[in-house]
Amino acid sequence: MTGRRTGRALLAGGLLLTLLAAGCGVRPSAVITGRPPISGPAQGSWLYLLAQDELVLVLRPVNTDPSPAAALSLLAAGPQENERAQGFTSDVPAGLDPVTVTAGDNKSGDLTVRANIAAQALSGRAVDQIICTTVAAAAQVSAANAATTVTIVGSDGARAPRACPIR
């Protein structure tokens, strides 16, 4: 009886000591997450190029004309030397320029892009590039937002209106 009691006491003491020894010092931890990342202003034109087949935001420091049409002209010109060196490409045909962008009169400010290209023949990624770049540039000058849809009208007709897939 006494032996069993002593054994139990020893066990409890040993457990406590083990716990104490194991909890000593600074132990590695799991990943702890906090608030969303810090955010700040950006200068220049927002373009969307492709890198490894996905849309990537690119900032061009030159910013003489903030209009969506100017941004689309930059997009049509393709990646610059340094961007190409880092593996950026573009699916948008150079024939997109000249281009006009008109805003609809409904509340969300839906946009229409008109150019002398075969709109139906554009690849899906090229369409996304055009739409996202247009919306990003329009946001600088008007009330466009993530829900704003863009209709691309070409020489062979219009594509169905879409919103930028990047939120």
Place this chain on the structure above:
Amino acid sequence: MTQWRRVGAWVSGLRVRLLLAFALLGVTTTVAVAGGSYFQARNVILQQAQDAAVMSLTDQLTKVYPIAQLPPTQDDLQLLAQRLSDRESFAVVVYRDMRAQGGSELADPLTPELRQKVRDGRIAWQRVSLSGEPALLIGTQLALDRPDGTSRPSGVEVYSVRNLVPEQQSIDRLASRAWLTGGLSLVLAVLLALLSARGVLRPVRDLSRAARRLGEGDLSTRLTVRGADELADVARTFNDTAGTLERQVGELRRLESDARRFVADVSHELRTPLAAMTAVTDVLDEEAEHLPGDAGRAARLVSQETQNLTQLVNDLIEISRFDSGTARLALDDVDVAAAVTATLRIRGWLDRVRTELPPGIVARLDPRRLDVIVANLVGNAFRHGAEPVSVRLGADPDWVTIEVADRGPGLDPEVLPHVFDRLYKADTARTRSEGSGLGLAISWENARLHRHGERRGSLVAGNGTHGGAVFTLRLPRETADAGGAR
């Protein structure tokens, strides 16, 4: 074996148990308190260090804006990494496949799970062990504000690697202080336990000693009652019990001594009339032959019974002398063989007893009492046993041994323990024996009266290997008169 038992008794003893209980209590309390506060303090220290590091990083990063060019060049990344590195930390900046590191040559401290969380769009941090030293990794993306209030990830990830060795040192100091506190409290607990064990054990030891003295017959033993706790209650109860015991034993002793004095007094009072009766019965004895029939028989009967009564009264007086402690030895250097032979001759038993008496054994003892013992034993053998009766004398440097044996039926095992009781009747059917019933008791007392130092005379009854009772008398060869002490 005994030593193990003693060790076991010591281990399970009150002192060790108290010591263990106190030590366990002290250690448990200290572990709970010191351990709890240690954990809390550690968590607070780490929390504060982490929060401060995250705050400092975000503060520094706000100065990076506005961002004018994406994708950044390797030089841009390197510049940013250098700007974010200082003495306590260094930065790693990642953009897609590009990577810049400021200040340290460590290979790649970033963990995949941390990078995943950062890519998912959160500020995240993690404690890791970098080449044996604790470090804190903090990571965040740089996001870009949009005019509509939302933000877009720029793809630039900034990680800060901060050394946690100063925090580890403070925590280690806390731990060593906790251990020190624990050790001190253990020492304190042991001291307290020893103190309280002494407080409890002293009365218990006193009680044990007093109980032993009481058991050894010192009925006047009392404890001093200290305080008013349970142990004092026990001491008080012990004193009450001892007092009651002493009173009752005293009462019993008084009653017994009263009874003995009464017997002695009665015996003395009977002596004078008996002397007169003896004188008369002597005359009657002489005349009995001339008296006719019944009158003669009656005269002889009266004479016989008067003799028995005289014997009984003399024996009672003898016994009462032993009881009152007034019996004295009259010591003399005695040739034991001659003394035994004289005893047998006087009673006319010399030719009926087989004797084995080596001459030349001299002992210092009381010849009258030796005579009484031998006469009693031999007479008893004739009366209750069967002939031949033998008397054998033996001696060694310390003891004289006289063995009286008969060839009768021997002593019943049930009778053996009571042979030396006073007035004990072995045969219940024979209510009137020829002796007084005190002879063996007197012999036993006489044997016990002979003592020398630790050696004390004895008389033992038993049965011989060939049947028949054997009485063995052993007397110390050198006897000092103990002054009648019993």
